[in-house]
Amino acid sequence: MKKIINNDILMHYFIKHDIEKILDKDIINYSKLHFYKKNEFILEAESELEYYFLLVDGKIKISYLFENGKSMLLKFYSDFISIGDLELLRNKPIQCNVEAIEDSYLIAIPSEILRKKYIDNVDFLHYLVNSLSEKLEATINNSSYNYVYPLINRLASYLVEHITDKKHIMIDSSFKEIAQFLGTTYRHLGRTIKELELQDIIKCDNKIIYILDEDKLRELSKNMYIKVL
Structure with missing residues (x-):
């Protein structure tokens, strides 16, 4: 410091x-x-x-x-x-x-x-x-969402929260940190990203995630967005 x-x-x-x-x-x-x-x-x-x-x-x-x-x-x-x-x-x-x-x-x-x-x-x-x-509202929201929904829905929610007008997301956290935040493992997160890519919903290029089908991504998110704050 x-x-x-x-x-x-x-x-x-x-x-x-x-x-x-x-x-x-x-x-x-x-x-x-x-x-x-x-x-x-x-x-x-x-x-x-x-x-x-x-x-x-x-x-x-x-x-x-x-x-x-x-x-x-x-x-x-x-x-x-x-x-x-x-x-x-x-x-x-x-x-x-x-x-x-x-x-x-x-x-x-x-x-x-x-x-x-x-x-x-x-x-x-x-x-x-x-x-x-x-802070309490965000914690309750995130904890409940992580407990109830599968990772694909939680990841979709996380991505929707970060979408920009340019339809892509610059990942400024490590994938390990994102996995921790979503309550999963690094490997499981990687598999789920691949699953979304195979469905032509996103395309991951290093630290940039391109949104190919925003409607499907929002549908997967269940309109419950992971709050990063």
Whole structure:
């Protein structure tokens, strides 16, 4: 991790993400900009929440760590999002590992400052409620979908969520990470991609997936889209 000592860059992100609507303008006096390289841990499970983070640029993944040492990938985040909502409110150790999967910038705010000065701030509390609600909804949606539907439907849903106007998808995560996210193995994912290719629904060319038949893909997705957030 590297601390970026540049108030102009910090202010740029404050303005870009309208952070003053969540916390008043004085919070910038307590905030620092942290830079994390790809594959670097931002938070580790069971440690104390020293900083409350706001992802302002980059991409991260959240994984839940089990007692047997295994982990389950929960989500990817690539847009503005807060990290540490639950731990901040309950003042308990961090529950998940948070890792940068590409170079990422996060605004770090000391958790004790937030607990002492902002825990009764109506705008901040409103943001926390909305943030937790959205994360809970996405988790329930994804977990239920992974449990009920076969992989071909889950993969179709994942692809539909990423379709662009140009009818192709640039895969910016590894296929191993996508397999974890969809609750399957790398090999099973590969077989399912081949199955969709044989049906002329998609064509996979390295890290680009071309959508050949969007109607069939949407039909397979069951209109239940895997939320990456």
